[in-house]
Amino acid sequence: MKRIYYIIAIAIVVILLSAYLFTRFSFLKTKDPKPAVSKSESPLDLRPLIIEKLQELVKQGSDGLYNLSIQDLQPDILNSTLNITNATFITDSAALKKLDSLKKAPDDLFNFSFQHLRITGINIDDIVHRDRIDVDSIFITRPVIRVYHDPRPYNQRQRERDSSLTLYKKLQTGLKHMGIKNIAIEAGSLIHTNAAQDNRVQRFNDISLHIHDLLFDSTTEYDKSRFLFSKEVLLSCKNYLARTPDSLYLFKVASISVDAVRHTMTGRQVALLPRKNFEKKVKYMENRFKIQFPKVVFNNIDWWALINNESFTSENADLYDVHAENFVDRSKPLNPNMRQDNFPHQLLMRVPMNVNIAKLSVHNASIAYEEYEPEIARSAKVSFDNINGVLRNVTNISSSIQKNGFASFDGSSLFMHSVPLSAHFKFNLAKPKTGDFSVSMQMGTLNRTIVNSFAEPMGMFSFKSGELQHASGSAQGNNTSSTANMELLYKDLHITPLKRDKDDTTSLKKKTVTSFIANAFFIKDANPSKGEDVRRPTVTIQRDHYDGFFRFVWKSMLAGILKTIGVPQKYMKQS
Numbered sequence: 001m002k003r004i005y006y007i008i009a010i011a012i013v014v015i016l017l018s019a020y021l022f023t024r025f026s027f028l029k030t031k032d033p034k035p036a037v038s039k040s041e042s043p044l045d046l047r048p049l050i051i052e053k054l055q056e057l058v059k060q061g062s063d064g065l066y067n068l069s070i071q072d073l074q075p076d077i078l079n080s081t082l083n084i085t086n087a088t089f090i091t092d093s094a095a096l097k098k099l100d101s102l103k104k105a106p107d108d109l110f111n112f113s114f115q116h117l118r119i120t121g122i123n124i125d126d127i128v129h130r131d132r133i134d135v136d137s138i139f140i141t142r143p144v145i146r147v148y149h150d151p152r153p154y155n156q157r158q159r160e161r162d163s164s165l166t167l168y169k170k171l172q173t174g175l176k177h178m179g180i181k182n183i184a185i186e187a188g189s190l191i192h193t194n195a196a197q198d199n200r201v202q203r204f205n206d207i208s209l210h211i212h213d214l215l216f217d218s219t220t221e222y223d224k225s226r227f228l229f230s231k232e233v234l235l236s237c238k239n240y241l242a243r244t245p246d247s248l249y250l251f252k253v254a255s256i257s258v259d260a261v262r263h264t265m266t267g268r269q270v271a272l273l274p275r276k277n278f279e280k281k282v283k284y285m286e287n288r289f290k291i292q293f294p295k296v297v298f299n300n301i302d303w304w305a306l307i308n309n310e311s312f313t314s315e316n317a318d319l320y321d322v323h324a325e326n327f328v329d330r331s332k333p334l335n336p337n338m339r340q341d342n343f344p345h346q347l348l349m350r351v352p353m354n355v356n357i358a359k360l361s362v363h364n365a366s367i368a369y370e371e372y373e374p375e376i377a378r379s380a381k382v383s384f385d386n387i388n389g390v391l392r393n394v395t396n397i398s399s400s401i402q403k404n405g406f407a408s409f410d411g412s413s414l415f416m417h418s419v420p421l422s423a424h425f426k427f428n429l430a431k432p433k434t435g436d437f438s439v440s441m442q443m444g445t446l447n448r449t450i451v452n453s454f455a456e457p458m459g460m461f462s463f464k465s466g467e468l469q470h471a472s473g474s475a476q477g478n479n480t481s482s483t484a485n486m487e488l489l490y491k492d493l494h495i496t497p498l499k500r501d502k503d504d505t506t507s508l509k510k511k512t513v514t515s516f517i518a519n520a521f522f523i524k525d526a527n528p529s530k531g532e533d534v535r536r537p538t539v540t541i542q543r544d545h546y547d548g549f550f551r552f553v554w555k556s557m558l559a560g561i562l563k564t565i566g567v568p569q570k571y572m573k574q575s
Helices: 004-023 044-062 093-101 124-129 153-162 167-171 301-307 344-349 398-403 448-459 512-522 550-567
Strands: 064-074 081-091 108-120 132-141 144-149 177-194 201-215 228-241 249-259 266-275 287-301 312-319 322-331 354-373 378-395 407-414 419-428 439-442 460-477 481-501 504-510 538-542
Touching: 044 064, 081 093, 124 398, 301 312, 344 419, 378 398, 439 550, 448 460, 460 550, 538 550
Parallel strands: 132 177, 144 177, 312 354, 322 354
Antiparallel strands: 064 081, 081 108, 108 132, 108 144, 177 201, 201 228, 228 249, 249 266, 266 287, 287 312, 287 322, 354 378, 378 407, 407 419, 419 439, 439 460, 460 481, 481 504, 481 538
8 A cells, every 4th residue: 555556556446345344245244244124115115124224234234333324225126227325434433443453454444435425226125145246337426435554463464475465365255247338437636645654644636436347356467458357447636746755855756547448547746845835844964956847758557556556567667847946055064974875777776666668758758957156155056958869767676677687768859949969878786786877978169158167166176268079988986986988089178176265154265276287287178189089987986975876977077077187186175
């Protein structure tokens, strides 16, 4: 119940089984639930007795854990229909306390209600005698399901046994066969509270579900052509909202829709947004992210794996118009307990759900990275626009990693809105502890105005003159170090080292002596120099424990640039 898609699936099945509960007495643990009345009595006269018997069966069948309330029940034998109005199914707190003391309480509690349920094509006369049900249609309006998940230590062995079971086995509970031609659920809600995660709440609102040809029995237990045991399913929910476990971010989705026939899932207006009190809750230097995109589509989803194994598998996906921002406030103190295994593939391994996406295509994305530099009380920003590329083998499943141990990204973009850039990243999924990776990049012509916009606050130097004609580089590294190779072609280069202005802390001024020494004795004003081969230096740097992945890659490339130019590192802030 920890995973979003699994929660959706379970919620739908619970709704279906709730319909079954109200119409089939054999679902509960009882030997002979048939009402003690004559068949000759009017069905309308039987209503109080049927409701009373249902309540008794719910109480007995759940060891007293649940109470059932039904405002009205209308059986129509001639038309083979059953209508139930305003029903609730709630937990008895005293019974729960007793079961817990006996170490028999379940990990999940379900409280649910619905405004109206209508079943057609049901044989009321046979309900109490069979472990099968076949009906024409079920229509439910405004169901509300509240799930409270509290994993109890004494259920650990049962959880381990259940982990290998299919969804059919988990939900069978005496029911051998259920066939329903059509199901329609409108305006449903699911609220899931996880006690194991500080009572974190997930809400699925305005759930709509339309199902055709549901068959719940042993023949469909492994049927990959079905979703939730059904041939056709259209599922949607709106305005999903959840907070991350650390409560620093809100995750929002305007709508989620599933088309089981086409094996697709679509999310619209998806956003990961920092909470308003982010700065107050963060004591140490922390990356603050803001990610938004209007549409993501997962294609060729393996429903069987999703429902039975709690793994999300998609052959290909498309991500459109992503806008991502990453901000770091370097005035914050450093976190002494910060984890070093925070590279992208290491974070993937910590995702609580098994994921396997063979190909993820990125369309027209943009990324901005910004740092606040306390030494000069200014921020510096670098941006990448019009990003288009393909991310392959996004997986944290060991069996998939054994087949292909690398995730990769190949793409192109515009650096600082104008400079063509292409990049290739490769992540070693088989070595998540050491974080092994490689990267290669190629960049077009850079003018000094663009370079100075980020070189001055982030590197404490500026280009007085010169043109960077071409740059390409590669790096291989891990959690602790990186070795980079750089080829930087330029001409007419003059660099000015900078320092903070004591009279104006927001300004930088020229290091006059250092500038003279650097340009006179160290700086090589062109590559290649006249009559010489192109310089392609190799440098190795150690990772600062507090550097994130992209900052670490940037510092590796910068070290190669400095060595190419000929600037001693002691004359320049390397950041």
